[in-house]
Amino acid sequence: AYARRTAAQPGADSVGEACRILAARDPGTVAGLLQTARDYLCTWPFLDHYGARAQAYYYGIAPNPIPGARIDWPGAPGPRVFAYLSDGHPLFEPLARSLVALGWPAILVCGDVPPAPVCATLRHLSEPVDEAVLAGCDLVVSHAPLLTSARALAQGKPMLARPVNAEQRMVCVQLIGLGTARWVDAADLAAAPADPQAALTEALAALAGARRHADRARAIADALRGVDAEAAQLELIDDLCTDFGLRTG
Numbered sequence: 001a002y003a004r005r006t007a008a009q010p011g012a013d014s015v016g017e018a019c020r021i022l023a024a025r026d027p028g029t030v031a032g033l034l035q036t037a038r039d040y041l042c043t044w045p046f047l048d049h050y051g052a053r054a055q056a057y058y059y060g061i062a063p064n065p066i067p068g069a070r071i072d073w074p075g076a077p078g079p080r081v082f083a084y085l086s087d088g089h090p091l092f093e094p095l096a097r098s099l100v101a102l103g104w105p106a107i108l109v110c111g112d113v114p115p116a117p118v119c120a121t122l123r124h125l126s127e128p129v130d131e132a133v134l135a136g137c138d139l140v141v142s143h144a145p146l147l148t149s150a151r152a153l154a155q156g157k158p159m160l161a162r163p164v165n166a167e168q169r170m171v172c173v174q175l176i177g178l179g180t181a182r183w184v185d186a187a188d189l190a191a192a193p194a195d196p197q198a199a200l201t202e203a204l205a206a207l208a209g210a211r212r213h214a215d216r217a218r219a220i221a222d223a224l225r226g227v228d229a230e231a232a233q234l235e236l237i238d239d240l241c242t243d244f245g246l247r248t249g
Contacts, residue, residue: 024244038243040236046178046220047150049170059236061150063229068128071107076121078104079138079208082157084148087111091162091184094196095141096122101201104208107133131155138214139207144168149175156221158213160184160203179216182207 045052
């Protein structure tokens with residue numbers, strides 16, 4: 001118990017100092033900071049990791065304030081694929097080879113290491129891209145982090161999900177339930193006798209050819225068009241200031 005209190009003390013001290021600067025109520029402990037009158041759920045009900053909560057209030061996903069690079073799509077026939085991945089993932093190389101073999105126009109955002117092979121139909125960036133790229137694609141390949149998944153849905157795009165951590169897997173569960181995604185697990189492919197590249201090629205072709213995934217994603221995007229994300233975030237700030245006794249002037 002003493003070790004736990006000692007480990008938590010630096011965090012509690014930081015919280016207390018922040019509260020003094022902001023003239024807010026000091027909760028005393030890190031745990032006390034989380035013991036608020038209500039939850040502040042910065043997601044949508046259909047992406048809530050634990051399912052939609054009847055009595056909860058959802059502020060939605062914050063708009064993206066970070067401008068990204070603009071890039072033109074390769075001039076090739078076929079569905080446009082936007083992939084946002086970690087280049088250290090075991091399925092990174094098989095996916096790049098799959099996209100090259102399909103010959104579809106693809107933009108791959110990852111780390112500093114370009115995929116191999118590189119060809120005219122596959123463009124690689126190591127920096128964030130403008131959301132116009134997401135709007136212009138036909139399907140998304142990602143690890144299914146919450147923000148990428150939310151922005152793909154807001155643009156009406158189906159996803160081939162390759163989760164890495166527990167949170168991404170929980171997002172995947174919601175996406176599968178919505179009917180907007182297919183899930184490819186690296187461990188499952190590693191244990192399968194088939195070549196991972198062939199399995200990914202099959203998964204991409206199935207996602208591109210299944211209208212139900214795109215139809216469901218577009219239906220969600222249509223429902224979100226009337227949502228004012230900026231107004232919701234201002235409401236969140238106002239509620240936080242009120243509930244935590246922060247100065248608003």
